[in-house]
Amino acid sequence: MKKITKEDIEKVDPSKKDLGKNWIKVGMSTCGVAAGADEVYAALIDEAKKRNIEIDIRKCGCQGACSVEPLVEVNVEGLPKVLYGRVTKDVAVTILERHVRNKKLLHDYIFEIN
Amino acid sequence: MEKKIIYIRDTDSAQKERINDYFTLFSNELRDANLLEQVQLVKVADIGLYEKGVAVKIIPENIVYSGIKTTDVKEIVEETIRGGKIIKDLLCGKKSKQLRAVLKNCGYIDPESLEDYIAAGGYKALVKVLTEMKPEAVVEELKKSGLRGRGGAGYPTWMKWNFARGMNSPEKYVICNGDEGDPGAYMDRSVLEGDPHSVLEGMIIAGYTIGSTKGYFYIRAEYPLAVERVQKAIDQATSAGLLGNNILGSNFNFELEIRLGAGAFVCGEETSLIASIEGKRGTPHPRPPYPSVKGLWGKPTIINNVETLANIPLLIAGGGTKFASVGTEKSKGTKVFALTGKVKNSGLVEVPMGITLREIVYDIGGGIINNRDIKAIQTGGPSGGVIPQEFLDTPVDYENLGKLGSIMGSGGMIAIDDTDCLVDLAKFYLEFCVDESCGKCAPCRLGGYQLLQILKKISGGNGELEDLNRLKKISYAMQKASLCGLGQSASNPVFSTIRYFEEEYKRHIVDKKCPAGKCKALISFKVISEKCKKCGLCMKNCPANAITGSREAGYIVDSQKCIKCGVCFDVCKFKAVMKE
Ligand SMILES: Cc1cc2nc3c(=O)[nH]c(=O)nc-3n(C[C@H](O)[C@H](O)[C@H](O)COP(=O)(O)O)c2cc1C
Ligand code: SF4
Ligand code: SF4
Ligand code: FES
Numbered sequence: 097m098k099k100i101t102k103e104d105i106e107k108v109d110p111s112k113k114d115l116g117k118n119w120i121k122v123g124m125s126t127c128g129v130a131a132g133a134d135e136v137y138a139a140l141i142d143e144a145k146k147r148n149i150e151i152d153i154r155k156c157g158c159q160g161a162c163s164v165e166p167l168v169e170v171n172v173e174g175l176p177k178v179l180y181g182r183v184t185k186d187v188a189v190t191i192l193e194r195h196v197r198n199k200k201l202l203h204d205y206i207f208e209i210n
Numbered sequence: 211m212e213k214k215i216i217y218i219r220d221t222d223s224a225q226k227e228r229i230n231d232y233f234t235l236f237s238n239e240l241r242d243a244n245l246l247e248q249v250q251l252v253k254v255a256d257i258g259l260y261e262k263g264v265a266v267k268i269i270p271e272n273i274v275y276s277g278i279k280t281t282d283v284k285e286i287v288e289e290t291i292r293g294g295k296i297i298k299d300l301l302c303g304k305k306s307k308q309l310r311a312v313l314k315n316c317g318y319i320d321p322e323s324l325e326d327y328i329a330a331g332g333y334k335a336l337v338k339v340l341t342e343m344k345p346e347a348v349v350e351e352l353k354k355s356g357l358r359g360r361g362g363a364g365y366p367t368w369m370k371w372n373f374a375r376g377m378n379s380p381e382k383y384v385i386c387n388g389d390e391g392d393p394g395a396y397m398d399r400s401v402l403e404g405d406p407h408s409v410l411e412g413m414i415i416a417g418y419t420i421g422s423t424k425g426y427f428y429i430r431a432e433y434p435l436a437v438e439r440v441q442k443a444i445d446q447a448t449s450a451g452l453l454g455n456n457i458l459g460s461n462f463n464f465e466l467e468i469r470l471g472a473g474a475f476v477c478g479e480e481t482s483l484i485a486s487i488e489g490k491r492g493t494p495h496p497r498p499p500y501p502s503v504k505g506l507w508g509k510p511t512i513i514n515n516v517e518t519l520a521n522i523p524l525l526i527a528g529g530g531t532k533f534a535s536v537g538t539e540k541s542k543g544t545k546v547f548a549l550t551g552k553v554k555n556s557g558l559v560e561v562p563m564g565i566t567l568r569e570i571v572y573d574i575g576g577g578i579i580n581n582r583d584i585k586a587i588q589t590g591g592p593s594g595g596v597i598p599q600e601f602l603d604t605p606v607d608y609e610n611l612g613k614l615g616s617i618m619g620s621g622g623m624i625a626i627d628d629t630d631c632l633v634d635l636a637k638f639y640l641e642f643c644v645d646e647s648c649g650k651c652a653p654c655r656l657g658g659y660q661l662l663q664i665l666k667k668i669s670g671g672n673g674e675l676e677d678l679n680r681l682k683k684i685s686y687a688m689q690k691a692s693l694c695g696l697g698q699s700a701s702n703p704v705f706s707t708i709r710y711f712e713e714e715y716k717r718h719i720v721d722k723k724c725p726a727g728k729c730k731a732l733i734s735f736k737v738i739s740e741k742c743k744k745c746g747l748c749m750k751n752c753p754a755n756a757i758t759g760s761r762e763a764g765y766i767v768d769s770q771k772c773i774k775c776g777v778c779f780d781v782c783k784f785k786a787v788m789k790e
Contacts, residue, residue: 099451100328102337102458110331123317125403126435127396157404159317160308162557164255169317176215176269181255201215206254 118196119152123159123167131165132184139185140168140192149192161207172196179208214291215250215269219257221276222264229253232264235280239287249291259302260554260576275300307573309536309562311544312520316404321439324446327407333452335526339415340460343526345375348419354530356542357522361387361478361515362593362619362695364541364608370512373502374420377510384416384425385487385506385513389471389478391430392591393642395622397546398516400558402429402436405520406443410466412519414453415526417464420512425464428483430471441468475592475646479694480513482648493648494694515620517546537563541607541618551588551624552578561606568602571625578627586626586710590619592639592646593699595706596632615706617699631728632707632714637665643700654697657688661704669729673719681708727789730774734790737765737778741786748778748787 122128122137140153151172159167164181170191171177178201180191187205194200218236220229233253240246259265262276266286273296275286282300289295310316319326327333339348352368359365374382386409390398402409413425427444429437444466447453455463469487476482477492484506486492505511521543525533534542541563550556553575561570567587571577578584586596595616597604604610608618626635644658661684664677685701692698708715717723724732737748737757742764749757749765756772759765767778767787779787 100333100458102341105328105333105337105458108328108331108334110329121317125400126433129435154320155322156318157316157321158313158400158558160313160558160560161256161555163555167317174213201250201252203253204255206217206252207256208258 355533360517382422391475412522631726
């Protein structure tokens, strides 16, 4: 990795941080992994590729709603950002098809709305 | 019209079907109004409101209505969705009670990416410290902030750092305490796993401030993912020049290393932890001397909790005064709690100091499962105590919790209801402390064992009233005479349950009954013949063959054979099995 300079850090404006318009984040802390988050993460990556769905899929830490893991946060242009809980591999596929591709939110799995 | 979304949720979990009726109602109204194309109607699993009937949230306006009746649906569609007008009577004024400061990156950034941390404003505090602050100025900022240790005792962080800074020694050390041995707590693990660089940044700043060039992360070996992420963060920071020599072009050098804890609770105590890093047995030493004077390898050392260190970057970046604007007079900033037990939404919450226990349990936790009544809250784990329901409106801070006989602790918080037995709870924590006692000093080793025997006697149905006095006396002796915090605080759960729930102890001792039905020796199972429909399910399921009878004669429990597993009570569909 190249050395980071003071200027690199100083020039960042976190309020302008752009995560991009289309992304999915999977909570991958110990409890998430114990609940099956790594399977969900792998399913999202595989299925997105198989189905030709372009979306940035990333990992993150604890989102707080620890009792309803695995947690998957989804942001797609034109829809509000939502947090899905109790996500299984099947639900993950539905998220890709229904939410990401068809821009329709899923029923019954949303735990937090922003 | 702009596209809209209606989120809909029945906050009353008991009424499972009702939500579908409302869903149909809304769909019909939307169809009649010809709005189906523009509006998405979505059933959600949580809308952030509890016990407020059917609720909807309308996006993008962010309008929340609650307690909606079927007759309101048409008006909502007509007035608000089509007309853009707010219906005041249905409006629900709701504010989030959580305040994410330490956890602001957790669940937001990729914990394995240094770029992500920097893009979220990370390491700005370090740059600020290295370019424009003398160590004294950092201490001054900490003092202004009022930050106190999050590892349990709440010692002012600036004082600890200032002692170590003032020591004249070429070698000094910084230690991050990530031992987190308190059962039920996982705040520190979440921070280490979700935002490791924030703790690194806190440690580097600590090193600069006290004049140390070497720090240790002490993490329990049971946290392999936390260890992996922290190691990755250290490697990234080292190759990026944020650790090592001449950090960010300054003349400050600092390096970090991980040491694994072997999983003993007492190793979280600072003097044992230091002994453990030195490769010795992890047993406590008397203090003073305090580690800030004579710590690791006899050198001045500061030891701070994970959450304390994770507070440092945001405190420095925003300034001490801003930090101190949140909280109570003597407890500043936020605190992360692991909320568990009988609450509906268990999980990790971060709240401003001064919030009430009731707000945490009801507004954030959603209240108690099945809408039962809360009996008490346990804070501080095995070193803490219970706070009964009458004190739920107490603002949470170090002093208030101490006055009530509990402690802030590292942040475990357990909601207790009528199905929990407090004698059993005290016994659980004591068993933990007896197992974890290092045995070095007698009050803890012998006292803890004695206390446990008495509690076992009480829950076994052999208690005498004099036992209550014995419990109090031994507890007191342990508090005064034990060498380290483990023994000094091990009796807190006993002390505080007797203080507030003496009646419940007496029910066990005098009436030989456990009101919560937890203490096995004090409960019995009986088939109530009037209610029994003679289905035989209890007999079929009893693992001990303790139920006899037939479909003609009915069924009875043989109390001699019964192992009190409770299966019959659970399987009977007619509530014909009684537990008392
Ligand atoms: C038995 C026992 C266990 C402890 N376990 C921990 C622990 O797991 N994590 C922690 O940060 N502090 C623990 N402490 C407190 C530490 O001794 C020390 O006070 C703390 O790490 C100081 O950091 P702070 O000032 O940032 O809170 C424990 C204390 C005792 C007596
Ligand atoms: S109080 Fe308990 S854990 Fe602490 S030194 Fe004494 S025996 Fe060991
Ligand atoms: S409590 Fe368990 S052992 Fe006792 S009668 Fe019921 S099912 Fe049998
Ligand atoms: S630790 Fe997994 S979401 Fe909280």
